[in-house]
Amino acid sequence: MLKMLSNSFLVFTVVVNPVAVDALGQVEAPVASPPSIGTDEKKATPKRDAVVAPLEKIDQATFKFTLVDEDNQPIAGVVVTPHGMFNEESRIHSRWKPELHGKIVPATTNDNGVAELIVPKYLEEDVEADFVKCSFDHPEFITSTQNPRMLGETLLILGRSHSKKVLLRGATGKFTAHLVPNQQPVNNFQVMTSSRIIQNPRSFITLPTIRPFDLQWEKADGGTLTSKRFPPETTFLRAVHFAEKGSIYFSDVIEIDVELNTDFSENLLLRPATRLKGALDESVPRPIRNGVVFADVPPILPGETRPPSDSEMLNWHDSTEIAADGTFTFENLPPSPEVRLLAICDGYISANPAINGRPISQGTAEGWVRRPRSHVLDQETPVEIDMEQTGRCVVQVTDEQNNPIVAAKVTSNLIFNWTAENLQIIPAFANVDSKNEINIDYKENSTIRRKQGWKWAERFGFAAKTDKQGIAILPNLPEGDLRIGIWHDDYILTETHLPIAADIAPGETTKLLRRMKIGSKKDQPNTSSDR
Structure with a gap:
């Protein structure tokens, strides 16, 4: 199941499926013997094709809106991107799923501050979308007055009737940086604000903010960085300088409290790592x-x-x-x-x-x-x-005729935790795009995540795909009663959807057998897995 954190981050939770287990936790059915090498292998083959409906073939609704500033002047060039829809009466909410709702198409306000969003008309059968949740992007405006408790958030909620929203200008901050102790000016530093920052200049793209917007820094001659999007709340900030030959310099963390539509400046002192x-x-x-x-x-x-x-x-x-x-x-x-x-x-x-x-x-x-x-x-x-x-878990996946199923995804529910609030975060690694570093799930080819999370999990033996014999090996699991999840794009499990218990012992191998049948997630009732 994927759960939303604020407006832009996801927590991955595995909801897995059972194998027949007796009271002692032993698997009743042993792992089937693989087909003999050289024989005519009989492989399970899916009989359906995945269907992705383009947006133009989906019933559509138009949400027209106008964006103005505090003086009621139209704001041109605001890019508005839909992320979810909900129905007020039923309280049904749906995030935007490209595989169901089509490709996301942002809208940009014209010189009169007007734009139209084309979105799916229905959240589900007979349930129409009353409102659309959107983010907006502009180099100077950061917030809407519609919800004063969310000052600083770039969130818009648009209704079916023509909406008029007032956006507020952020504070403008100008930053310079110097090396300690010689006060040498630095013209290629970065500023990280109120968030996680991920470091590896060869492999990562820095992720400057955990908010659903960035500060849109502008670089001037001499290295000055300027942003016109500081929110009216406390912001913690640090400068980082990637020097030649791999050295990195850091400033202390500073605290900034500003009001909307004001100007301020800071000089940041950088020290060796x-x-x-x-x-x-x-x-x-x-x-x-x-x-x-x-x-x-x-x-x-x-x-x-x-x-x-x-x-x-x-x-x-x-x-x-x-x-x-x-x-x-x-x-x-x-x-x-x-x-x-x-x-x-x-x-x-x-x-x-x-x-x-x-x-x-x-x-x-x-x-x-x-x-x-x-x-x-x-x-x-x-x-x-x-x-x-650690210990090993060997999982065999077959169809109902005991033919091996190839390329089924098998994962553990192992969680890597970095924070006091139990945010589930896999540590940054060299083949993980930093924009996907937070709460990576194990789904391959995901429309939400790229493939890096799967590669990371495969490298260390926490996830695998079944081979020609229908076998997947998770070779590196910690001791304990873990849970194992199995899924496939073209198959569903044949038994009840309860967790598979895998009792992992150090240096030992645990074996499991699961059976699947042709089908899609919509054919599989009572499952919470959002894959």
Whole structure:
């Protein structure tokens, strides 16, 4: 199931399907023997084609609107993008699903501030869309007066009747930056605001804000950065400079409180990053294979000595490969007294920390969540990461005639958690686009996510697709009572849709068998999986 967080982020939750299990948790049906090599294999073949209806073939409705400023003057050039629709009487809501509603087509206001959105007429059969939820984009305007509690949000709710909305101008901020201690000006720095920032200049695109809009920075000669979209609320801000030869410089986090339609300026001082060295503990046999360490560095806010409990703002994420001897190095981490580390390699995963002084129990919901451990961030003090051995899960998927089903997706419900509010976040990794780094699900070819999340999960053995024999192997699961999900674009499971329990033991193999039949998600009742 995919749940919305604010207006732009998703949490992935696996709702999985059962296998016949006795009271001891053992699988009643053994994994079927694979077809013999060289025989005439009989493969299950889907008999239907996926259908994606284009928007022009869907019943449509037109939502006309006008956007003006506080002086009732029309605003031209505002790009309005629909994201969801709802019906007031039934309280039914639907996010925009391109596979059902067609391609999203934004609208741009003309010189009179007028535009029209063409959207699907129906949310579902006989339920019409009364309102459309939209984001809007303009280099100077940031908010609508329709909801004063959401100042700073670029959210519009448009009704069927011609809507007239008033937008407000943001504050204008101009920023310069200098290196410490020589005060050398920097003309190619970035400014990160009130949010997560993800670092790896070779692999990531920086994600400047967790809001459903960005500050649309303009760069002037001499390196000055200007934004006219600061919201009328507290904003925490940090500058980052990617220097030559891979060095990174960071400013302290500063706090900005401004009013709408005002001007301000700041000079940010940039200091060198911290270098951190460490190693996996001796329980992991050398040489280490396929090892990566993920780092999460929380910020220190103005006037504080420790990171905030909810460390979403301005967190810095990085990753580094583990050498064969178990050592690793982070070359550029921002200043902080604390770094949170999580490590994965073939056969091992970092141990969970204790919560409130008590170890996290395996085989519980807490055991499914892998949390990083906190370490002192000091380039003079190497860190050591405690590790635990993992186990394997072998899943065979067949049709009702016991023929293997190829390319079924098999995933675990393993969750990587970085925040105090249980936001489910897989750590940034080199083949993950930073725009998809937050709450990546395991769905391949998703219209919401690209394929990077699946690649990440496959690399470390948390997800796999069935082969020609209908077998998928998840080789690197932590100890505990996990849940296994199975789905396919052309098949549905034949049994009730309850979680599959997979009792994973260190160094052991757990086997499961599932059967599917030709069908689509709409043919499968009582399922909460939004795949």
